[in-house]
Amino acid sequence: LFQTIGLITIILGLQRALGTTNILILLVSVVVGGILGELLRIEDGLAQLANLAQSRLGGRQPTDEPSDTKDRKSSLVSQGFITASLIFCVGPITILGSIEDGLTGAYQTLVLKAALDGVTSIILASTFGWGVLLAAGTVFFFQGALTLSAGLLHGVLTDPMVTEMTAAGGLMILGLGLNILELARIRVGNLLPGLAVAPALVALTRS
Numbered sequence: 114l115f116q117t118i119g120l121i122t123i124i125l126g127l128q129r130a131l132g133t134t135n136i137l138i139l140l141v142s143v144v145v146g147g148i149l150g151e152l153l154r155i156e157d158g159l160a161q162l163a164n165l166a167q168s169r170l171g172g173r174q175p176t177d178e179p180s181d182t183k184d185r186k187s188s189l190v191s192q193g194f195i196t197a198s199l200i201f202c203v204g205p206i207t208i209l210g211s212i213e214d215g216l217t218g219a220y221q222t223l224v225l226k227a228a229l230d231g232v233t234s235i236i237l238a239s240t241f242g243w244g245v246l247l248a249a250g251t252v253f254f255f256q257g258a259l260t261l262s263a264g265l266l267h268g269v270l271t272d273p274m275v276t277e278m279t280a281a282g283g284l285m286i287l288g289l290g291l292n293i294l295e296l297a298r299i300r301v302g303n304l305l306p307g308l309a310v311a312p313a314l315v316a317l318t319r320s
Contacts, residue, residue, distance in 0.1 A: 114232050119293030122225055126290055129283020134276060138314045142281045146307025156302035159203050193241025197248035200237070201230050202255045205301040206289055209282050211256050212308065215263025216275055222286060223256070229293075273319070274312035281311040 133139040150156070201207070206229075210222035230252070238245045270278070285307070288299035 115229075115293060118225060118228050118232070119290050122290035122293060123287055124290075125221055125225065126283045126285070126287030130280050130287060132276060132283065133280035134273070135318075138277050138311060138318070139280050139284065142277065142311035142314055143284055143304055143307045146281070146310045147304050149306040149310075150300075150303030153306070154303075155305060156300040159302050189241050190244035190247075193237060193244025194247040194251075196241065197234060197237050197245040198251040200233060201248055201252050205285060205305060207256060208259065208305060209285055209289075209308075211259035212263040213279065213282060215260040215265075216267055216270065217279060219279075222282075270312055271315070274315045277311040277315050278308055281307045 130139065206222065206226050210220075210226050213219045213222050234245050234248075285301050285304050288297070288301045288304065291297040292299055292301065
């Protein structure tokens with residue numbers, strides 16, 4: 114299932130990236146965005162956020178053996194909720210998909226994310242139990258907030274800006290697909306500033 118989703122993610126990324134009308138804007142936006150992302154250490158920040166939240170709020174690990182059975186079950190529910198929420202919400206595909214949905218109404222990336230989350234949730238539930246289900250609320254509010262926020266920019270960005278931003282996002286989605294298939298290890302999180310660089314370059318070239 115993961116391999117199939119990875120292949121479809123690559124196809125979706127290619128479709129988006131090939132929609133560019135200026136390959137130089139796509140190149141410069143992703144390169145500059147990648148440099149900014151590396152300087153800001155976005156990928157490392159996302160990983161540290163996940164680790165910090167899990168260590169601070171996760172309580173006991175599922176391998177621990179509390180003396181009281183009720184405490185152990187409560188710990189597993191909490192751990193399942195937090196772990197699933199972090200896995201489903203902290204990542205480039207969440208940001209990319211939500212921004213695409215808010216700006217253009219294109220929901221395909223979020224559908225692929227939902228498929229990935231579905232497979233992952235089955236694996237997590239086998240360890241943590243029903244607490245994983247509670248993460249659905251976190252995903253709803255987090256992705257919804259990102260989508261609504263991106264929608265507010267719809268009237269500000271011109272069609273050419275959205276086109277190049279979508280192409281840059283497509284290149285990043287392609288990187289995600291390669292990561293899913295384990296064909297490469299691309300730090301896609303560090304490329305995310307390219308989503309802001311692309312419309313800025315369009316504005317500069319048309320001014």
